[in-house]
Amino acid sequence: MTSLPKPRGRLSDAVLLALRELPEQPVERIDAEPESDDDAAITLWTLHELHYRGFDEVDDRAEWEPELLRVRRRLEERLEAALRERWPGVPDGLDLQRDFFDWVADHDGPSIARHVHTAATRDQVLDLLRVRSVYHLKEADPTTWVVPRLPVGPKAALVELQFDEYGVGDPARLHAVLFAQGMEASGLRADYAAYVDEAPAEILEQNNALSMFGLQRRLRASALGHLAAFEATSSMPSRRMAQGLDRLGFPAEMAAYYTEHVEADAVHEQTALRDICVALVAEEPVLEADVWFGAWACLDLEDRTARRLLSGWGVAA
Amino acid sequence: MTRPATRPDVVMCPGGPMLLRGDHVVVDDDGVSHATTRPVSAVCRCGKSASKPWCDGTHKVLPPKLRP
Ligand code: FES
Numbered sequence: 001m002t003s004l005p006k007p008r009g010r011l012s013d014a015v016l017l018a019l020r021e022l023p024e025q026p027v028e029r030i031d032a033e034p035e036s037d038d039d040a041a042i043t044l045w046t047l048h049e050l051h052y053r054g055f056d057e058v059d060d061r062a063e064w065e066p067e068l069l070r071v072r073r074r075l076e077e078r079l080e081a082a083l084r085e086r087w088p089g090v091p092d093g094l095d096l097q098r099d100f101f102d103w104v105a106d107h108d109g110p111s112i113a114r115h116v117h118t119a120a121t122r123d124q125v126l127d128l129l130r131v132r133s134v135y136h137l138k139e140a141d142p143t144t145w146v147v148p149r150l151p152v153g154p155k156a157a158l159v160e161l162q163f164d165e166y167g168v169g170d171p172a173r174l175h176a177v178l179f180a181q182g183m184e185a186s187g188l189r190a191d192y193a194a195y196v197d198e199a200p201a202e203i204l205e206q207n208n209a210l211s212m213f214g215l216q217r218r219l220r221a222s223a224l225g226h227l228a229a230f231e232a233t234s235s236m237p238s239r240r241m242a243q244g245l246d247r248l249g250f251p252a253e254m255a256a257y258y259t260e261h262v263e264a265d266a267v268h269e270q271t272a273l274r275d276i277c278v279a280l281v282a283e284e285p286v287l288e289a290d291v292w293f294g295a296w297a298c299l300d301l302e303d304r305t306a307r308r309l310l311s312g313w314g315v316a317a
Numbered sequence: 318m319t320r321p322a323t324r325p326d327v328v329m330c331p332g333g334p335m336l337l338r339g340d341h342v343v344v345d346d347d348g349v350s351h352a353t354t355r356p357v358s359a360v361c362r363c364g365k366s367a368s369k370p371w372c373d374g375t376h377k378v379l380p381p382k383l384r385p
Pocket residue numbers: 332333334335360361362363364365366371372373374375376377
């Protein structure tokens with residue numbers, strides 16, 4: 001059961017009120033500007049959720065309500081503009097297939113996994129699991145939007161990768177379910193979006209960028225670049241997470257989620273790059289810049305989240 | 318529509334693992350058998366994985382001349 005989040009400012013207030021009043025009250029024009037990044041991020045997260053699982057107290061027709069789509073578009077433009085302003089552009093002289101992994105490795109951002117591995121307290125890890133659950137409980141879903149928008153080669157390769165994410169047809173092995181089992185075993189709530197009110201804007205922006213890349217066909221190649229960077233930064237950090245969880249005495253189910261990702265993502269990073277991104281660019285060369293943009297966005301948004309969480313714990317990033 | 322290229326079952330990734338598509342049993346250095354469990358599996362070729370015989374991404378932190 002998913003409930004609406006708490007508002008974080010004028011705009012989210014207006015949108016949440018409109019959602020609650022549907023279908024009895026038509027949505028009036030909403031012109032409020034977001035008061036803060038938090039206000040913008042929680043509003044966009046809520047509007048995106050209408051395309052996934054919806055909310056108990058909201059009429060399902062809200063998904064295609066024109067005024068809400070207009071607000072969503074305005075917020076997506078704001079998010080994309082902020083990303084593009086920070087983006088240094090396509091890296092000079094690099095070949096996507098040959099240089100991608102080294103480019104990712106050269107990106108030296110703050111690492112939450114390293115902190116969890118050696119130094120984090122139990123409470124810090126509980127904080128982390130709660131806010132990461134906003135994504136992990138719907139892991140892989142945003143990228144599934146992209147499937148029908150691809151030529152056959154990258155499409156088949158993406159479905160092969162997603163099939164593994166979705167547990168090879170076994171619901172008990174679905175990655176989102178492994179995470180939920182870990183949450184429950186750790187004494188946390190495993191229901192969808194249970195902790196969204198605790199998530200800082202940076203976490204919501206990570207989720208929102210993924211949903212935006214997935215939902216907008218124009219940005220399909222960025223969704224896949226994001227996927228390639230995400231997979232390429234997963235195996236070794238997942239190992240550190242699993243060891244950190246063991247160090248702190250977390251239940252085996254929680255570490256198992258991360259252990260699964262060590263080997264799974266060592267495969268996925270290869271196929272996401274070679275069979276999906278490189279294959280797509282071979283067919284549609286104009287999309288290469290978008291692949292790099294999506295990959296960079298993945299690293300940038302994770303850096304911001306890491307800095308936010310680490311500084312909240314009083315750890316130098 | 319042109320006929321898609323045939324998909325390989327075994328792929329050598331430059332500097333990285335060997336990908337295996339489908340179900341296989343891999344015997345490691347010590348003679349122990351490991352069955353694949355996923356649609357595609359990555360077999361370590363650099364010798365440095367902590368999850369051998371499977372790749373765990375360690376090859377990426379090796380200097381280029383030590384990568385497969
Ligand atoms: S080839 Fe990847 S860890 Fe050895």
